[in-house]
Amino acid sequence: MLTTNSPPSRSQGLRQTLIEAALALMAETNSWSFSLREVARRAGVSHNAHIRHFADKAALLVAIGAAGYDALRDTIDCTVSQEEDPVAGLRALVRAFVKFALSNRSRYGLMVGKDVRDADGGIAPELHRAADGARQVLKELLERGGRTGAFTIDPNDPDDLSAAVVTVWSMLHGYTLLELDRLRQIETLIETDDLTERVAARLVNGMIAEHA
Amino acid sequence: MLTTNSPPSRSQGLRQTLIEAALALMAETNSWSFSLREVARRAGVSHNAHIRHFADKAALLVAIGAAGYDALRDTIDCTVSQEEDPVAGLRALVRAFVKFALSNRSRYGLMVGKDVRDADGGIAPELHRAADGARQVLKELLERGGRTGAFTIDPNDPDDLSAAVVTVWSMLHGYTLLELDRLRQIETLIETDDLTERVAARLVNGMIAEHA
DNA sequence: AACATCATGTTGACATTGTCAACTGATTGC
DNA sequence: GCAATCAGTTGACAATGTCAACATGATGTT
Numbered sequence: 001m002l003t004t005n006s007p008p009s010r011s012q013g014l015r016q017t018l019i020e021a022a023l024a025l026m027a028e029t030n031s032w033s034f035s036l037r038e039v040a041r042r043a044g045v046s047h048n049a050h051i052r053h054f055a056d057k058a059a060l061l062v063a064i065g066a067a068g069y070d071a072l073r074d075t076i077d078c079t080v081s082q083e084e085d086p087v088a089g090l091r092a093l094v095r096a097f098v099k100f101a102l103s104n105r106s107r108y109g110l111m112v113g114k115d116v117r118d119a120d121g122g123i124a125p126e127l128h129r130a131a132d133g134a135r136q137v138l139k140e141l142l143e144r145g146g147r148t149g150a151f152t153i154d155p156n157d158p159d160d161l162s163a164a165v166v167t168v169w170s171m172l173h174g175y176t177l178l179e180l181d182r183l184r185q186i187e188t189l190i191e192t193d194d195l196t197e198r199v200a201a202r203l204v205n206g207m208i209a210e211h212a
Numbered sequence: 213m214l215t216t217n218s219p220p221s222r223s224q225g226l227r228q229t230l231i232e233a234a235l236a237l238m239a240e241t242n243s244w245s246f247s248l249r250e251v252a253r254r255a256g257v258s259h260n261a262h263i264r265h266f267a268d269k270a271a272l273l274v275a276i277g278a279a280g281y282d283a284l285r286d287t288i289d290c291t292v293s294q295e296e297d298p299v300a301g302l303r304a305l306v307r308a309f310v311k312f313a314l315s316n317r318s319r320y321g322l323m324v325g326k327d328v329r330d331a332d333g334g335i336a337p338e339l340h341r342a343a344d345g346a347r348q349v350l351k352e353l354l355e356r357g358g359r360t361g362a363f364t365i366d367p368n369d370p371d372d373l374s375a376a377v378v379t380v381w382s383m384l385h386g387y388t389l390l391e392l393d394r395l396r397q398i399e400t401l402i403e404t405d406d407l408t409e410r411v412a413a414r415l416v417n418g419m420i421a422e423h424a
Numbered sequence: 425a426a427c428a429t430c431a432t433g434t435t436g437a438c439a440t441t442g443t444c445a446a447c448t449g450a451t452t453g454c
Numbered sequence: 455g456c457a458a459t460c461a462g463t464t465g466a467c468a469a470t471g472t473c474a475a476c477a478t479g480a481t482g483t484t
Contacts, residue, residue, distance in 0.1 A: 014461080030333070031326075035441060046463050048443085053461095056442080109326060112389070114243075121242070121393065163410035166390065170411065171379070174386025177324070178378065181333065198375035199382065206418030226432080247470060258434050260472085265432095268471080 015053040017043045019064060026106045032061060032115065058116060062124040065111040068104065069130035072111075075100050077137045086145030087204060093138060094172065094200040101176040102192070109180060112173065139165050142207070151207040164207065171203050227265040229255045231276060238318040244273060244327065270327060274336040277323040280316065281342035284323075287312050289349045298357030299416060305350060306384065306412040313388040314404070321392060324385065351377050354419070363419045376419065383415050 021042035025034040036057050037047045054060040079096040083089035101108040110116065111131075117123055123131075142164050146153035154160045179192060233254035237246040248269050249259045266272040291308040295301040313320040322328065323343075329335055335343075354376050358365030366372045391404060 031331070037441065047441090048464085049462055051443095051462085112393075113326060114321060117393070119243075123393070159406075160410070163407055164414065166387065166407060167383070167411045167414045170387035170390055171383040172386065173389060174384065175378065175382035177385060177389070178382055181324075181329070181335070194371075195375055195378060198372070199379045202376065202379045202418035204418075205420075206414035206416075208417075249470065259470090260435085261433055263433090263472090 014043070014045065014049065015063075017045075018050055018053065018060065019067075022060060022064060023107075026064075026110070030106050032064075032106055032110045032113075036060070058118070058124075061110055061116050062127050064107070065116050066124075066126045066130040068107045068111045069127070069134050071104075072097070072100050073130075073134040073137055076134065080137060080141055086141060086148060086150040087208070089141050090145070090168070090204055090207065091200050093141065094203065095196065097172045098176055098179065098192075098196050102179060105180055108176065112177070135165060135169060138168055142168070145207070153207070167206065168203060171199070175199055226255070226257065226261065227275075229257075230262055230265060230272065231279075234272060234276060235319075238276075238322070242318050244276075244318055244322045244325075248272070270330070271336075273322055273328050274339050276319070277328050278336075278338045278342040280319045280323045281339070281346050283316075284309070284312050285342075285346040285349055288346065292349060292353055298353060298360060298362040299420070301353050302357070302363075302380070302416055302419065303412050305353065306415065307408065309384045310388055310391065310404075310408050314391060317392055320388065324389070347377060347381060350380055354380070357419070365419065379418065380415065383411070387411055 018039055021039045022032075022034065024042065025038065026032050036050060039060070040047045040049055043049070050060065054063065076093050076096045079092045080089045083092050111127075116127055139161065142151060142153055143155045143161060145151035146155035146161065146164075151164070153164050175196075230251055233251045234244075234246065236254065237250065238244050248262060251272070252259045252261055255261070262272065266275065288305050288308045291304045292301045295304050323339075328339055351373065354363060354365055355367045355373055357363035358367035358373065358376075363376070365376050387408075
């Protein structure tokens with residue numbers, strides 16, 4: 001009935017409309033615990049309108065999360081490419097990552113949360129690819145640093161490189177979550193920026209120093 | 213008033229029964245997305261029976277999570293206290309932490325997840341205290357290592373010590389989540405134990421090396 | 425002993441949600 | 455010209471969380 005001649009076509013129009021409605025809800029409530037019916041109401045469509053585009057809520061969240069990883073990749077890629085020195089690049093990456101997550105709290109929480117996974121913990125291919133793209137930026141940075149000798153990473157040893165990627169990504173992930181959850185409020189009176197620098201310094205050390 | 217002579221009485225009886233029913237559901241489904249009514253059914257009581265003990269599902273999850281942090285604290289405390297050398301202690305702590313989380317997947321996911329927080333992201337005092345207790349073990353280890361010179365941590369500088377605690381805790385947290393979510397499956401063919409050792413080595417380096 | 429109080433659960437009702445099936449209207453292909 | 459498919463709607467249903475009202479047994483006071 002509201003099927004106006006519709007400006008933005010209809011096909012992909014509703015898909016994007018639903019995503020935007022969901023993002024608006026996330027911005028308002030700082031959470032992604034909205035109902036699909038609420039999203040439909042916001043989008044001005046009926047419940048069940050989503051079915052042709054998103055099988056269920058998880059599918060919608062996956063789409064939002066994948067777009068988030070793309071944005072994260074662009075952010076850190078842009079940041080890192082401005083630094084010649086790999087060490088400076090890693091520091092910049094830490095800052096950019098943390099800044100992105102803190103500026104997009106609910107989005108980041110969604111991206112790494114449990115609601116984008118299926119029953120057995122598997123990750124949707126779409127999200128998987130997007131997340132890989134973001135990690136790839138880090139991997140290339142570490143590999144470059146390994147080649148130049150800036151990091152104690154053997155660029156020819158895939159396991160060594162992978163372990164380094166996991167190490168950095170883990171701490172970024174963990175630190176960000178601690179910040180987001182404000183678990184840190186217990187632990188410190190330090191400002192976020194200062195703490196981030198200190199954490200980054202120790203992380204960088206782990207990449208520079210000789211390891212057993 | 214709670215001093216009933218009754219054995220397990222009813223008072224705390226149902227509370228514990230509900231927690232155990234929830235834990236059983238978590239063990240079966242590997243998730244904490246059960247309904248309160250399902251828990252009630254398992255416990256053999258009527259829906260709404262929980263109200264006197266847990267205002268809502270979040271309250272039940274908080275109780276479960278707090279008990280989980282207590283168990284985590286006991287585990288790592290026991291492990292660390294078996295090592296004289298702080299560096300060996302830190303390595304042991306990493307192993308114990310990861311092992312705990314991987315052995316209690318759904319429980320750990322619950323503990324650090326979003327469902328134990330209130331609307332504005334605040335953490336329930338009960339959970340807060342329990343989590344602090346676990347972090348305290350790490351803090352004491354790092355402080356000890358700082359005093360003995362094993363770590364490049366100034367035990368008299370609260371900010372330095374706090375930053376070190378946050379660094380380690382972040383990586384433990386992040387690495388564990390990556391493992392749990394199997395995000396890592398993309399990144400490596402390495403076995404968990406091997407990867408854990410490599411990550412721990414780099415983490416330890418960050419605590420040992422001089423930092424800017 | 426009698427009675428009020430309160431804690432602990434139960435029952436019933438209601439709005440919300442996700443999901444399924446059936447339906448409508450336009451668009452497309454043959 | 456007509457069948458088929460796509461995109462969205464409508465209606466129905468069971469499950470859930472939550473609220474109010476109710477039962478019931480223990481406690482405590484006089």
